[in-house]
Amino acid sequence: MKPTYYLTTPIFYVNGAPHIGHAYTMIAADVLARWKRLAGYDVFFLTGTDEHGQKVEKAAADAGKDPQTFTDEVSAIFADIARRMNITNDQFIRTTEPRHKAASQAIWKQLEANGHIYLGGYEGWYAVRDESFYDEAELVTNAQGQKLAPTGAPVEYVTEPSYFFRMSSFGERLIAHIEANPDFIGPRERRNEVLGFLKSPEGLKDLSISRTSFRWGVPVPGDDAHVMYVWLDALTNYITAIGYPDMTGPLAKFWPADLHLVGKDILRFHAVIWPAMLLAADLPLPKRVFAHGWWTVEGEKMSKSVGNVIDPRELADAFGVDPLRFFLLRETTFGTDGDFSRASLIRRMNVELANDLGNLAQRTLSFIAKNAGGVMPKRGETTPEDATLAAHRDALVASVGAAIDRQAFHEALETIWVVIRSGNAYIDQQAPWTLKKADLVRMEAVLANLLDLLRVVSTLLQPFMPESMAKMLDQLGVPADARDFASLATPIAEGTALPPPAGVFPRFVEAA
Ligand code: MSP
Numbered sequence: 001m002k003p004t005y006y007l008t009t010p011i012f013y014v015n016g017a018p019h020i021g022h023a024y025t026m027i028a029a030d031v032l033a034r035w036k037r038l039a040g041y042d043v044f045f046l047t048g049t050d051e052h053g054q055k056v057e058k059a060a061a062d063a064g065k066d067p068q069t070f071t072d073e074v075s076a077i078f079a080d081i082a083r084r085m086n087i088t089n090d091q092f093i094r095t096t097e098p099r100h101k102a103a104s105q106a107i108w109k110q111l112e113a114n115g116h117i118y119l120g121g122y123e124g125w126y127a128v129r130d131e132s133f134y135d136e137a138e139l140v141t142n143a144q145g146q147k148l149a150p151t152g153a154p155v156e157y158v159t160e161p162s163y164f165f166r167m168s169s170f171g172e173r174l175i176a177h178i179e180a181n182p183d184f185i186g187p188r189e190r191r192n193e194v195l196g197f198l199k200s201p202e203g204l205k206d207l208s209i210s211r212t213s214f215r216w217g218v219p220v221p222g223d224d225a226h227v228m229y230v231w232l233d234a235l236t237n238y239i240t241a242i243g244y245p246d247m248t249g250p251l252a253k254f255w256p257a258d259l260h261l262v263g264k265d266i267l268r269f270h271a272v273i274w275p276a277m278l279l280a281a282d283l284p285l286p287k288r289v290f291a292h293g294w295w296t297v298e299g300e301k302m303s304k305s306v307g308n309v310i311d312p313r314e315l316a317d318a319f320g321v322d323p324l325r326f327f328l329l330r331e332t333t334f335g336t337d338g339d340f341s342r343a344s345l346i347r348r349m350n351v352e353l354a355n356d357l358g359n360l361a362q363r364t365l366s367f368i369a370k371n372a373g374g375v376m377p378k379r380g381e382t383t384p385e386d387a388t389l390a391a392h393r394d395a396l397v398a399s400v401g402a403a404i405d406r407q408a409f410h411e412a413l414e415t416i417w418v419v420i421r422s423g424n425a426y427i428d429q430q431a432p433w434t435l436k437k438a439d440l441v442r443m444e445a446v447l448a449n450l451l452d453l454l455r456v457v458s459t460l461l462q463p464f465m466p467e468s469m470a471k472m473l474d475q476l477g478v479p480a481d482a483r484d485f486a487s488l489a490t491p492i493a494e495g496t497a498l499p500p501p502a503g504v505f506p507r508f509v510e511a512a
Helices: 020-038 054-062 067-084 098-113 167-180 188-199 230-240 250-254 264-280 312-319 321-330 342-371 384-405 409-430 432-438 440-461 466-475 485-489
Strands: 004-008 042-050 091-094 117-127 132-134 156-165 223-228 259-263 289-292 295-297 338-340
Touching: 004 020, 004 250, 020 042, 020 067, 020 259, 020 289, 020 295, 020 312, 020 321, 020 384, 042 067, 042 230, 054 067, 067 091, 067 312, 098 117, 098 230, 098 264, 156 223, 156 264, 167 188, 167 264, 188 264, 223 230, 230 264, 259 264, 264 289, 312 321, 312 342, 321 342, 321 409, 321 466, 338 342, 342 409, 342 432, 342 440, 342 466, 384 409, 384 440, 409 432, 409 440, 432 440, 440 466, 440 485
Parallel strands: 004 042, 004 259, 042 091, 259 289, 295 338
Antiparallel strands: 117 132, 117 156
16 A cells, blocks of 8 residues: 655636746646655645636626636636646646535535534625735735735725634644644744744634625525635635545545645645634644745746736746756745746756756766667776765665655755766766776776766656656666656666667757
8 A cells, every 4th residue: 555645736816827936836746746656655636726706706807708707718727837837736626616616515514513603794804816804903004095905915895794714712722733743834934923823912813704795606505695705615625626525535545635835925824724624624634734935037026017927838938848847946945935037047957957967968878879889888896986976876865855855845956966966076087988998897887877876866856857857767778667766776787778869958048
């Protein structure tokens, strides 16, 4: 029986076109999903679209379309982005699916049966852009005297009948859970923020969980005048996908989720509201919620009004999907903000992909093709330099795996790059081109060491750059069914024929 691993991305609002921020969450989660599969896990990887609520209803109206037609169209764009980014999600959930309405109504009824829902009235501020309620004290006033949410979103004053979730009664249990489980929320600073919020004098309040001023949502069971607050339905997607309310099928196998990967803006929904809902419904809590940072573009916040929203498909067309995936996880510490610029993407492509990794592979493979019969060379006696290189190589899978388990993708890549650079130093130092004239046995041994190194590096980089690494592993003579981590223990047999080498990472030259 394989161990299981269930991970999720947030489901994306279908109010507008996807941009690199959305692709980022998907790609990071995909790297993790692919890594865990290669490490022998039975992975369930979920992404999808969040299609209800006032924001989506408005966007549909602005587009002159009925909400269902509109969400069908925009959801298909997100699914296309996932496909183009090579995302290996096992399911793509849409919150307008009947099974999801059923699951949302089921959890509502469970909360109600457990005595955690009551009818009242909401009077206060609401930001449609954030789909979030705000206290008067949280609001800021801009230069024009307009009241805004702390996120900068416009707010409106709402007075309407509303059902409430008795969230306030879960504060103590949440604090205790977060304190007893240091890995429940990452990164660490964000965990402290959540604890600070829960322990603040205002503490946890009851949450308004239904709306009556518009129709685009899941109807509240037994009271059709209300639709559910969009976050209540959205968060439930994580259990809809595995069969809730049926507790015996995939849910029994995959719940609790191993990881909810989210952006920093929606951590509180995932680290406070969702766990409170689960506690209230007698369901176990996810093992971890990790919040990543936000991307700006060429130093500016991405926005429709600035006109700097980048479609990740355009970037993939211009630079390739793998360099884009690599760049997004390499450029900045996962968990902090980053700035996207074409210049830094091109720099990393040329320095790290073309020079460091591409050259190491190209130099080794073309040398073997020309001077060692185009086959896996014979391994020889081990010198101290060989032993050092091999030790670094063999430590990689564990150290990179540990970084990935902490969602430290940048660190995982840096660890691999240290070894790639030492491979380049090794080839310069050992100079097989000199050995060619003096010591063919040693020349072969050096080349074999380099191929053994390249094989490990390419195997571990598959989750980050799946297409390029498939090409690389083809050239290294690694059979398609021997590319998981367990296969690393079986070296490529000496004499294995290698296909003619072809560069995997060409230098990127900006068109004049
Ligand atoms: N629908 C909610 C999530 C519900 S999950 C039960 C939502 N959707 S969203 O489309 O607005 O955002 C989806 C994800 O994209 C979030 O994790 C958000 O942080 C991320 N990003 C949106 N803009 C981003 C950047 N500029 N940079 C990085 N990530 C960004 O929130």
